[in-house]
Amino acid sequence: MEIQESKTSNNSFAYLDIKIGLEKSGRVIIELFDDIVPRTVKNFKSLCLGSEDPVLCKPLCYQGTQFHRVVPQFMVQGGDVTKNDGTGGRSIYGKQFDDENFELTHSEEGRVGMANAGANTNNSQFYITTVPCPHLDNINVVFGQVRKGLNIIREMGEVPRDNDVPIIKCIIEKCGILEPGKLWGINENDGTLDVYPPWPDDWEVASDEKLENVISNIKHSGNYYFKRHNYVDSDRKYKKALRYIDYLLTSGSGYDSKIVSEIKVCSLLNLAAVRIKKGKFQDANIYCNQAIALDSQNGKAHYRRAQALIGLKEYDKALLDLNKAYNFCPSDKLIQNELQKVKNLKLNYLQKEKMIFSKMFSTIN
Incomplete structure (x- = not known):
């Protein structure tokens, strides 16, 4: 079920479509407190929306800008529309504008506020909190609240970083203001069976929709992309399936545990296959370990882990897994x-090591 703009609020709603690395992470919906x-x-x-700056003689817009600062268990910060690195920013009123008021507090996660360099230094930069931040009260002006997509913000806050600067680029790919009565657009719409939001917390459950079927549809969407060698979107879909599975397992609702376990194992192994294709063998090994913990007699799981171990050049362990798979x-x-392939790889590896040591000792002598 898709969501429409709240009929109980006269406030505006903005959207930010977020991309983390190559992956489209989803849409964040922000209620803006026009009244306060x-x-x-x-x-x-x-x-x-994009605003023409009369001084710079160019449009200023959040679209295409990055979140230049991310701090886990605190906030993400972006909105530098001039330099895009956190050292710039400009408002529609000029370089800076005054603090309007501090009526809204940082009492809950998902607050959207103006970043500043002291009193009355607001420009275009803003932040979104991932936890309550009372220490920012009376210092930063709160003007919005995330209504959908908070987990996308949390995901952004956990990316690898160097001195709080994300190593993986986190971009506002598209943004705008939602028209009253229009759909929020948080659900997938890529022509596959997956028509659900990226995170299950944002899903408006239809009364006739079984969560097991939803998870299966998401997994099939991942298969669609994998068969077409699109490993970015297949990776995204399999991770999404696992999120929905975890949501189901903690929801307390009735479900067939055997079916859900089978889907989880399958999704873990599919995700491992994607990581192998991307050369991320350690990741693949971890996902296979999780699958084997759920089903130790799954031949495909041992086979897939062997492939990951081959990538890590751990041939003896790979042989053990392949023998179990066999x-x-x-x-x-x-x-x-694969068994024959690993035997050959191990033989070649040992021969190369032998030659290296032989040359080493001949040089010493």
Whole structure:
């Protein structure tokens, strides 16, 4: 079920479509408190839509800008529309504008406020909190609240970073203001069976929709992209399936545990296959370990972990897994071929080591 703009609020709603690295992470919906901080909201809305600056003689817009600072268990910060690195920024009123008021507090996660360098130094930069931050009260002006997509912000806050600067780029790919009565656009719309938001917390459950079927649809969407060698979107979909599975397992609602366990194992192994294709063998090994913990007699799981171990050049461990896989699936030609391949790889590896040591000792002598 898709969500429409709240009919109980006369406030505006903005959207930010977030991209983390190559992955489209989803849409964040922000309620803007026009009634409490109208001047501050007008600045944010104008920059979401794009505003021509009369001094710089160019449009200023959040679209294409990055979140230049991320701090886990605190906030993410972006909105530098001039330099895009946190050293710039400009408002629609000029270089800076005054604090409007501090009526809204940082009492909950998902607060959106103006970043500043002291009193009355607001420009275009803003932050979104991931936890309550009372220490920012009476210092920073709050003007919005995340209504959907807070987990996308949390995900951004956990990316690898160097001195709080994200190593993986976190971009506002698209932004704007939602028209009254229009759909929020948080659900997937890529032509596959997956028509659900990136995070299950944002999902408006239809009364006739079983969560097991939803998870299966998301997994099939991942398969669609994997078959087309699109490893960015297949990776995203399999991770999404696992999020929905974890949501189901903690929801307390009735479900078939056997079916859910099978889907989880399958999703973990599919995600491992994607990571192998991307050369991320350690990641693949971790996902396989999780799958085997759920089903130790799954031949495909041992086969997939062997592939990851081959990538890590851990040939002895790979052989152990392949032998287990062969015992569970003795007629599987792929396993038989992989066994022979690993034996050859190990032999070549040992021969190369022997040659290296032979040259080393001959040099010493």
